[in-house]
Amino acid sequence: MVSFSGVGSGIDFGNITKQLVAVERLPIQTIQSRKDGANRQVGLFADLAEKLKALNTAATALDDAKKIRTLTASSTREERIKVTANGSAEAGTYDITVDSLAAAEVSQSARFLTDTAGIAGTGTLNITSGTDAPVAIDFDATMNLSDIAAAINDSDAAVNASVLFDGTQYRLIVTGQNMGAANALSFTETGSALGFTAPGAELVAASDATATINGVQVSRTDNTFDDVIPGVSFDLRSRTPVGEGTTRVTVAADSVGLKAKVQSFVKAVNDVQGFMRNQLSSQSNDPKSSLRGDPTVQGLQRRLSLLVGQEFLSGTVTRSLGGFGVAADKTGVLILDDAKFDAAVSTTSADLVQLLAGEEGGLTGALKSLTDDYTRSSTGMLASRQNGLRSRIQSFDDQISRIEDRASALETRLQKQFSAADSLIGSLNSQMTYISKIFG
Numbered sequence: 001m002v003s004f005s006g007v008g009s010g011i012d013f014g015n016i017t018k019q020l021v022a023v024e025r026l027p028i029q030t031i032q033s034r035k036d037g038a039n040r041q042v043g044l045f046a047d048l049a050e051k052l053k054a055l056n057t058a059a060t061a062l063d064d065a066k067k068i069r070t071l072t073a074s075s076t077r078e079e080r081i082k083v084t085a086n087g088s089a090e091a092g093t094y095d096i097t098v099d100s101l102a103a104a105e106v107s108q109s110a111r112f113l114t115d116t117a118g119i120a121g122t123g124t125l126n127i128t129s130g131t132d133a134p135v136a137i138d139f140d141a142t143m144n145l146s147d148i149a150a151a152i153n154d155s156d157a158a159v160n161a162s163v164l165f166d167g168t169q170y171r172l173i174v175t176g177q178n179m180g181a182a183n184a185l186s187f188t189e190t191g192s193a194l195g196f197t198a199p200g201a202e203l204v205a206a207s208d209a210t211a212t213i214n215g216v217q218v219s220r221t222d223n224t225f226d227d228v229i230p231g232v233s234f235d236l237r238s239r240t241p242v243g244e245g246t247t248r249v250t251v252a253a254d255s256v257g258l259k260a261k262v263q264s265f266v267k268a269v270n271d272v273q274g275f276m277r278n279q280l281s282s283q284s285n286d287p288k289s290s291l292r293g294d295p296t297v298q299g300l301q302r303r304l305s306l307l308v309g310q311e312f313l314s315g316t317v318t319r320s321l322g323g324f325g326v327a328a329d330k331t332g333v334l335i336l337d338d339a340k341f342d343a344a345v346s347t348t349s350a351d352l353v354q355l356l357a358g359e360e361g362g363l364t365g366a367l368k369s370l371t372d373d374y375t376r377s378s379t380g381m382l383a384s385r386q387n388g389l390r391s392r393i394q395s396f397d398d399q400i401s402r403i404e405d406r407a408s409a410l411e412t413r414l415q416k417q418f419s420a421a422d423s424l425i426g427s428l429n430s431q432m433t434y435i436s437k438i439f440g
Contacts, residue, residue: 011425013414013419013421016414017411017414017415020410020414021407021410021411021414024403024406024407024410025403025404025407027399027403028400028403028404031396031399031400031403032396032400034392034396035393035396035397035400036289037289038389038392038393038396039393040289040290041289041290041291041294041389042386042389042390042393044279044290044291045291045382045385045386045389046386047275048272048275048276048279048291048297048374048382049374049375049380049382049383051268051271051272051275052272052371052374052375052382053371053375054268054271055265055268055269055271055272055367055371056367056368056371056372056375057268058261058264058265058267058268058269059265059268059363059364059367059368059371060364060368061261061264061265062261062262062265062356062357062364063356063357063361063362063364063365063368064087064357065087065353065357066086066087066088067087067261067357068087068258068261068352068353068356068357069087069253069258069349069353070087070253070254070255070257070258070261071085071086071087071089071091071231071251071252071253071254072085072251072252072253072254072257073085073089073232073249073250073251073252074249074250075247075248075249076247076248076249077247078237079237079238080098080236080237080238080240080247081096081098081234081235081236081237081247081249082234082235082237083232083233083234083235083249083251084232084233084235085231085232085233085251086231087231088230088231089229089230089231089232089251090230090231090251091251091252091253092229092250092251093248093249093250093251094213094214094229094232094248094249094250094251095213095214095246095247095248095249096211096212096213096214096234096246096247096248096249097211097212097240097246097247098209098211098236098237098238098239098240098247099210099211099212099217099239099240100207100208100209100210100239101207101209101223101236101238101239102179102180102207102208102209102220102221102222102223102236103179103204103205103206103207104175104176104177104178104179104180104183104204104206105175105176105183105184105185105202105204105205105206106173106174106175106176106202106203106204107173107174107185107187107196107201107202107203108164108171108172108173108174108195108196108201108203109145109171109172109173109174109194109195109196109201110171110193110194110195110198111169111170111171112145112169112170112171113168113169113170114170115144115145115146115163115165115170116144117141117142117143117144117147118140118141118142118143118144119144119145120139120143120144120145120148120192120194121139121141121191121192122139122140122141122191122192123138123139123189123190123191123192123193123194124136124137124138124139124189124190124191125137125139125148125152125187125188125189125194125196126187126188126189126190127152127155127157127159127174127185127186127187128185128186128187129157129158129159129176129177129178129183129184129185130158130178130182130183130184131182132158134188135155135156135157137151137152137155137157138151139151139192145163145170145171145172146163148161148172148194149161149162149163149172152172152174158176158177158178158183159174159175159176159177159185160174160175160177161173161174161175172194172196173203174196176206178221179206179207179208179209179221179222179223180206180207180208180220180221180222181205181206181207181208181221182206182208182221183206183221184205184206185206187201208220208221209221209222209223209225209236211225211234211236212246213228213229213234223235223236223237224236232249232251234249253349255342255345255346258345259336259338259341259342259345262324262326262336262341263336266326266334266335266336269304269308269334270333270334272304273301273304273305273332273333273334274333276291276297276300276301277301277332279291279292279294279297280292280293280294280297280298280301294385296381296382296385300374300381303370304370305328305332307363307366307367307370308321308328308334308363309321309322309328310363310366312354312355312358312362312363317351317354319351319352319354319355320355321334321355321363323344323351323355324340324341324344324345324352324355325337325338325339325340325341325344326341
């Protein structure tokens with residue numbers, strides 16, 4: 001802004017202009033306050049959406065029987081057998097003896113005094129793994145043992161090759177990539193022989209793993225038995241020494257793990273409800289800075305409260321969270337009664353499965369559907385509210401821009417008008433001074 005202080009008139013037109021422009025800009029303060037409130041509401045809706053997504057995750061952790069039926073598996077000798085179990089397993093006890101571990105075949109070539117070019121001559125080594133087609137590896141007088149090992153590793157044969165130096169001699173070591181007797185290796189050679197068909201070339205025979213489980217012997221091609229008992233996986237780690245007793249494996253219901261999942265679910269519900277209570281009861285001087293009175297939030301609060309306390313029908317029986325020790329206190333916060341939960345689960349765990357993940361999706365299915373209604377990225381109810389607020393924010397920006405334009409135009413106009421007035425008054429003052437001098 002050009003500053004002038006009434007050079008000709010003695011009047012501070014610059015200050016007058018500044019004050020008049022400030023009056024023109026006064027509505028911006030109110031509009032900016034509304035814009036700031038709308039921005040805060042956009043952020044609050046984003047916070048609510050994140051809490052609803054956390055609730056969706058907690059519900060997903062309990063949305064089918066396998067997840068709800070949490071089990072624990074233990075082994076009396078983990079150095080011998082490690083065990084894991086999933087929700088499809090049944091509780092049980094298994095006495096196991098590890099008779100043998102699965103192995104991949106290991107074979108060696110003839111011994112060589114050096115690892116120099118041409119040491120093995122020229123020829124072809126054919127390797128067959130199990131029922132795979134034979135793979136031919138050619139070598140010639142330019143190659144040393146390391147080159148031949150690299151050629152084997154670069155081929156399609158299901159083996160790994162390396163050179164072993166025992167301190168005086170070199171040899172090729174070929175190891176099958178797959179364990180089990182069905183994956184035994186076979187070799188044929190033409191030209192110069194590497195010695196894989198000679199007696200004693202096989203160092204370790206390909207073999208299956210065998211174990212005796214509750215008196216029944218079973219075998220597999222590797223050391224993981226994951227299809228012997230439904231839902232239970234045995235990882236065999238070492239043979240049972242002669243004279244040592246069996247390893248006992250126990251699969252049991254994990255009520256502690258199940259309770260932890262339910263507690264996480266309850267906490268997620270409380271986080272959402274607590275956030276909405278705080279916002280709807282906010283005593284902020286500017287209600288537009290909170291979600292107080294927002295119909296979308298009020299509707300969600302009612303729907304969630306009704307759903308959590310709802311009874312779900314399974315056959316002719318109805319079930320609710322209250323039957324498992326989950327109830328709201330006088331402030332609306334859900335509380336899990338440990339003793340009541342433990343007692344209910346110990347006798348009617350199947351009822352909890354039906355409540356949470358019944359034929360029609362149960363409580364968790366209904367909650368996931370509810371949270372999806374509000375949190376879908378483009379069509380969810382919270383996204384719609386945020387989009388509406390963003391439109392208002394843009395409208396506020398447009399209003400501020402128009403006021404700024406008007407204030408700028410007013411400033412320019414006043415400067416021109418006051419400058420002309422200042423010049424005119426200055427000229428008149430000069431004439432008055434001159435006349436006064438003429439007439440004494």
